[in-house]
Amino acid sequence: MLRLLFFAIIVLAFGLGFSWFADRPGELSLQWQGQLFQTPLTTALVLLIALIVAVMVIWWLISAIWTSPNSVRRYFRARKRDRGYQAISTGLIAAGSGNLVLARKMSTRAHALLRADQEPLIHVLDAQVALIAGNHDDARRLFESMSEDPETEELGLRGLYLEAKRLGADEAAQQYAERAADKAPYLAWAAQATLETRTRQGRWDDAIRLLDQQRAAKVTNKQKSARLKAVLLTARAESKLETEPKAAAADALQALKLRDDFQPAAIIAAKAYLAQGNVRKSAGVLEMVWKKEPHPQIGTLYIRARGGDTAVDRLKRAEKLEALKPNNPVSLLLVARAALDAREFSKARQKAEATARMAPRESAFLLLADIEEVETGDQGRVRHWMAQALKAERDPTWVADGLVSEYWRPFSPATGKIDVFEWKTPYGEVETPLEEGTSSRLDAALKSLPPIGGARRDDKDTVEETKSDKQPETAKVVEHDIKTTEKSEATEPESGEPHQERSTKKTETPETAPEAENTPDHSSAEKPDHSEETKRSQKSEPSIKADEAAEPETEQDDEREDPVLSPFGGRSPDDPGVSSDEDVEAERKKHRYF
Incomplete structure (x- = not known):
């Protein structure tokens, strides 16, 4: 577009120039060796321009003839290079589709048309052909040579990493990944593998530094980076909890700034404050997270924060949590357990039944069985609630990759992935039908509940x-x-007769009736x-x-x-x-x- 505009401007300038000369006519006289030449000024100008063009054309012809050998050589070289690149492209496509014959043929042609030391893609094609043919030793050798070249170092390290993973050499794979991550933290595969490795080894500082480098390189988005950093900070706080409670509290609070509803971070922060003897700050952290989403472990830690509290004191603290989050099954169940410990059976039963109506899960019916055991001691009623617990849905717990854990972990023990533990119902649970999953289940259980001491006969x-x-x-x-x-024998004194x-x-x-008449009846x-x-x-x-x-x-x-x-x-x-x-x-x- 710019060239066209420039050409139009030049033509316009020439037109204006010729118009200007045409409006101002004149003659040009030239006397040379006794000869006088006279011509109009316009004609002289046209002849001058034509002379310049002729000189330029003659100069181009002379230079073309002079440089023709090199030009011909460059032409054939470019044509050969183009054919070589075409062979590499076709070979890579064939290798990707699994066509070993065509890929090998294109590799041979590429070697004939191009030099391997000048074109790194030839090594890539050779490595792919070796992998398809099953020659893993040759492929590793090619990847090693590529890792020594600055242009192909990252590609070679990835190839070596994948080969090590294929052979099960996890330690070698970790070394290749760390080498690639140190050189280029923007490589997602290297950064992810290195991050998981450092997390499994407990190298929290190195893992956090690598995560910051990834965020600076814009490899991960802001939200995901914040979640992962919160997990790593919580894990580091947990490792410092016994030795450095103050530093553990600082890391946990920083994690809560990144994820304000992260219950494990709140628990670690509360434990760190309790280790320092600061019950007020511990309660404040737990209450802050409890308002967002109640969690049973947070509630248990809250009501048992002070070791010298009585059962009544724990009940009051549980009721305080219930006031922060009313009409919640977790809050109701916490109060019910505290009421049972305080021997307030009516309140415990009321809260437990309300929990069973809102969330008919295993823990609610087990708590009702505990209440019957302590209050009435009626084994029939206890077994009734135990049977309801067997049919109810299981309680949520920490689950990751099919594994169930009582406590939160920063990574999965099975796969090593970070931030995969979730608080939910374990896998494999059969979903309860809608008509049985509501309060109708508790109503049916209460109708079939046997009376206290009912129908007890010898x-x-x-x-x-x-x-x-x-x-x-x-x-x-x-x-x-x-x-x-x-009955008559039971009233008789022991006579010792057989x-x-x-x-x-x-x-x-x-x-023998006459003899029996003498015996008192x-x-x-x-x-x-x-x-x-x-x-x-x-x-x-x-x-x-x-x-x-x-x-x-x-x-x-x-x-x-x-x-x-x-x-x-x-x-x-x-x-x-x-x-x-x-x-x-x-x-x-x-x-x-x-």
Whole structure:
């Protein structure tokens, strides 16, 4: 555009000049060797310009002929160079697509057309061909030669870094990355690898300095750089917490300036202030972050900041946090736990149920189980809340790359990446359906909650009650007879008579009834209303005995299979086994009824 404008200005100037001469006519006279030449001034001017052009053309022709050999040489050299560059370009494209044959062919052609010491791209093409062919030794040799050349040093270091990572030589890869980062901190791959390495090694000062260099080189944006620097400052503060609490507090506060909602930095700063004995500043830092986003670890540290506080004092501090962030499940759960420690069960239960309504998670139901354990001791209600906790969603924790940690870490132990730990529900949790994830779950749990001490019955009574519902009329009478006899024995003083004799008295037959009349009947005295039922049971016993007499073989089988009568008939091995027929009959009837 400028050239066109310049050409137009020149043409305009010539036009104006000729116009000016045309308006002022005149003649030009020249006398040379007795000859007089006269011509108009305009014609003379045109002839002068033509002469100048002719001289310039003749000079160009002479110079072109004179320099023609060099010109021809330069032409062919440029043409050869262009063909070489075309071969390199085609070869790199072929190497990128995995075409080994074409890439190797183009590499050979590039070597024939260009000199490797003058064109570094030939080394790049050769290295790519070697990698595709699987000749990693040749590729490493080429990368090493490239790393010694200032023009290709960065490319060579990256190639060596990738080869070391491929072989699993992490230490060598770290050295290559650090060498590249020291020379060129603007290289993102080198800076990132070096930053992770220094972080894993605990070299916080070097890592922060490299991060500042990256920010100055505008490799990372301002927000990401601030996040990473806050993480590194918090990690450095944690390393100084025990030895230099003052410096740890300064680093943690600087991290909070970069990220005002960073809970790990607030926790480290609070611990550093507590180590210096400054409870007020510690509480101020925790309260500042608590207002932005409540965190359970911040709340626990806040209420236990002073070691001499009672449970009531801790409850007051928890209520203060709740006032800063009301209607929050973390605040409510903190107050509920503090109330449980202070033995204020009604408040603890109220806050725990409110937490379960807002966020039906595992910790809320476990706290309700703890309240039942301490307040009522009802194991049925405790197990009920424990079952609800098993079905509830897990509580948030620190998670990074599939790993769950109780505490925050600046980098992932699995991959070494920085700032990957997040406070959230662990991976693999099944999401609760919407209709069960709201307060309806707590309502259902409260409806199914058993009463305190409810439905507690002795197992024996429950079994006997179940049996009585299924037994016929005669079996009910016999069972009642046995139970009344047991009660009468419980009221009798210990007489020291054998168990078999007492069994004989309880299961007496009509044949031994006259002898039993001399024995006081406590059961009939205590419950006279059942005399008629007792008579009916006594009437049924002869029929039972008749059935036993009619089936002697069945009784013998029962006697062999009975675990009490076999193999020693319920006696010790030293007993000779001599007993009366009445004792044997009474023992058999006893086991028949039971």
